[in-house]
Amino acid sequence: MPPMPEQTPLPLPDDNGPQPPRAGQPETAEHAAAASAPVDGEHAHLPVPVSAPIGRSGKAPLWARLMHRLVDPWVNLDIEPEAPGAMIDNRPVCYVLEDYGLSNALILDRACHAAGLPSPLQPIPGDPIRRKRAYLALSRRSSPTLIPEAGSAKTHSDSLARLLQAHRNNLALDVQLVPVSIFVGRAPDKQSGWFAVLFSENWALVGRFRRLLAILLNGRNTIVRFSPPVSVRDTVAEQLPPERTVRKLSRVLRTHFHRIRESVIGPDLSTRRLLVDQVLAAESVKQAIADQARRDNTKPEDAWKKAHAMAWEIAADYSNPVVRSASFLLSHVWNRIYAGVLVHHLDKFKDAAPGHEIVYVPSHRSHMDYLLLSYLLYERGIVPPHIFAGINLNLPVVGTLLRKGGAFFARRSFRGNPLYSAVFSEYMAQLVAGGYSIEYFVEGGRSRTGRLLPPKGGVISMTVRAYLRQPRKPVLFQPVYIGYEKLMEGKSYLDELSGRPKQKESIWGLLWNIPKVLRSNFGQVVVNFGEPIELNAVLAEHAPEWDGTPLPDEEKPRWLSDTVDALAQTINVRVNAAADVNPINLLALALLSTPKHAMAEGDLIAQIELSKALLKELPYSDRVTVSPHSPERIIAHGLDINVLRRISHPLGDVLDVVDEDTAVLLSYYRNNVLHLFTAASWIACCFQNNRRMSRQRLVGLGVQLYPFLQAELFLPWTPEQFSARIERTIDVFIQARLLEQVGDDDGGILARNAGQTDEVFRLRAIGHSLQQAFERYYIAISVLVKNGPGTLGSAELESLCQQAAQRLSLLYAPAAPEFFDRTLFRGFIQKLRELKLVWPDENSKLLFDERLDAWARDAKIILGRELRHTIERVSPEAARPQDTAPEPSE
Helix, strand or coil: CCCCCCCCCCCCCCCCCCCCCCCCCCCCHHHHHHCCCCCCCCCCCCCCCCCCCCCCCCCCCHHHHHHHHHHHHHCCEEEECCCHHHHCCCCCEEEEECCCCHHHHHHHHHHHHHHCCCCCCCCCCCCCCCCCCCEEECCCCCCCCCCHHHCCCCCCCHHHHHHHHHHHHCCCCCCEEEEEEEEECCCCCCCCCHHHHHCCCCCCCCCHHHHHHHHHHHHHHEEEEECCCEEHHHHHCCCCCHHHHHHHHHHHHHHHHHHHHHHHHCCCCCHHHHHHHHHHHCHHHHHHHHHHHHHHCCCHHHHHHHHHHHHHHHCCCCCHHHHHHHHHHHHHHHHHHCCEEEEECHHHHHHHCCCCEEEEEECCCCCHHHHHHHHHHHHCCCCCCEEEEEHHHCCCCHHHHHHHCCEEEECCCCCCCHHHHHHHHHHHHHHHHCCCCEECCCCCCCCCCCCCCCCCCHHHHHHHHHHHHCCCCCEEEEEEEEEECCCCCHHHHHHHHCCCCCCCCCHHHHHHHHHHHHCCCCCEEEEEECCCEEHHHHHHHHCCCCCCCCCCCCCCCCCHHHHHHHHHHHHHHHHHCCCEECHHHHHHHHHCCCCCCEEEHHHHHHHHHHHHHHHHHCCCCCCCEECCCCHHHHHHHHHHCCCEEEECCCCCCEEEECCHHHHHHHHHHHHHCHHHHHHHHHHHHHCCCCCEEEHHHHHHHHHHHHHHHHHHHCCCCCHHHHHHHHHHHHHHHHHCCCCEEECCCCCCEEECCCCCCHHHHHHHHHHHHHHHHHHHHHHHHHHHHHHCCCCCCHHHHHHHHHHHHHHHHHHCCCCCHHHHCHHHHHHHHHHHHHCCCEEECCCCCEEECHHHHHHHHHHHHHCCHHHHHHHHHHCCCCCCCCCCCCCCCC
16 A cells, blocks of 8 residues: 555634535635545555454443444454554544444444544543434535525534533533544445445445445445544634534534545545535526516425426436446446447547546437447546436436436426526536536437438537636537447337337336347447547637636627537537448448349449448548458358348349348448448449549539538538549549549540449449439429429428428339438528528528529439439429409499
């Protein structure tokens, strides 16, 4: 053990001196001075023999001796420091415990006997505290149940008050207070049994039964730490009023116990206990409570209780024992259902993280996202974040476990509930100000199509405003990409994509599915840490007028909305830039490009090789990872996890998708990595129905279309950068003999091979992934042109486009699930408005000019004649009111 500095008595602060620091807040110099008893000590371990007689300094009462016979076999003590008697002189001793409890009294008595100290179960001479024993305990504050106006719960010990008064009455009395900290099962190591971890020492108050289990399971790892004594006589000699003296002494003792406990088991991360009071004490929440009372025409006490219930519903209740126990359990689960969990770029995150408040912003595709990220961080020595979760997950038992793991819950909508909005916003602000790491999903919900969903700015805005209010610690947003080879929710996603309503989560549904999940093989999971985003850098770019001065709660600067929007977009861009290309992604890209989702084995191998070559020759970013396996190994893996089946044939085996449901799910995994092939898919699409095309025209049209692709796929390039990427991709295509250039100048003609060669087949497969995006764009333009300017509003256009896409998917082979996703049509229409290609009139109907006709003409380059004709034929017209004849006059 490392040597300890010399121990010194606890100094007493002024009555208005520092309070114990809250968890997550930096400790000030005042706090350090208020509790200068050393946190670390000479950690010598003094095991106490079970058979040792009790009470050398006075025989323990009969009841205590009987209880010792029951408890002693289960307890082994480590006493710190090695010789606590050296700190104590011949004056009477009164021991101070953090809280009452029979087990604490017995453990203290045994430790005192082993150290040769007076027994705490014998009274102090004269029994000044009138307890027939020589110890007292501080009354620890429980969860708040009183409204602020009604005062606060008593926070000092009556025995301590009586001891102080006895010293005023008897000038010859001089008792020394010896603080003693007891920990039954300190923070466990990785070799501890998971059940024992549940009952290890933590910050929560526990009942008798739980304490009994803790002793039975962890009593052999009990620490008793004695601290230097405090002179009661010196405290009374300050001649402060009695009430002020007891408050002052209680406060310094609490601060001391807080520091000792934090040093032994780590900081208190229970936001429920520590943050609810702070939330309800905030001025913004107090005002919201007053407003609620006026609206409800009720007493302020009733509105306060409502706010307290809301805060209690929201707040996390982090528990290290529960998290440690969950890590044991999840280790077995991951090993059973996954072929492996890989993590990339974590070292880069660790380099960037120190000194920052961390906000994890992962992609959201499965409920496993919550567990995976927290588990991986915890296993690598990083404190798990507090997780923003929907209230739908606050199920019986499950909700409690999630809350103990750091989840805090939010209702789906705050609209029409200003009190809830104020409470939740303040809770977020306290997390940010307190330095807690946070995790939330900017997409709002899980993606059902495999693409990133448009980001929602609400929770980002709360984070930014909390930082602007108290810019203590710089904020770092950490994008995280989580990629799966097989989703647990695959079946439910299929049902939702086919039009069935989303099933409400229930504890019974969860329990029913556990055996099935544990028998399944879900392949491999990859967690990639993207390039972090510093909030200060975003503010410097979008809010240069902000000078770092804290902003009041009610102030909402004009630049805030644009800053939040830019930050949300950047998060999604950097999540996509950390994508992982796994074997199922590669199989989906190849097989879904064919009408029957089947390929000869040689063709499938060649297509996988081409996809990997494009990713290598045209790297998307330095954070993208690609499966290192050979095409043959990738195919074998697809067969292993029942995505593919092999059909033997004398002329060569054929590989196809197991069934149509699997094909729809494969479109999900294709969409995970669609953005990585944008330039290649664009070029390939242009040669689906054209054998020749000028290079200049190919690049020009790509740049013209790029804003729509960028908005839909969260691409990172400027138009100029995308133009350069198309040029480089053309060169790669020429090198791979997928295209050839006719002519020597840069603006020459590009041509593909004639006929049905292997190169044409591969080119068609590459272009297929983006083909349906261009079809959707043409549907929207066709519906607009067919109905004419000034006829449709944005919502009407969305609805008609969705109907046309649904009908098109019925007439042809089943399309990808997102083909008629209304959200994608909404994004396209919004981008048309941003580019001023359409604009609203005074009645909010969309107007357009001849430029839209030019867009329709350009579609001929990408879409075949038959498909264009079909789209125009199925594009609906808005219902028009029929002319009515005037009513006859009387």
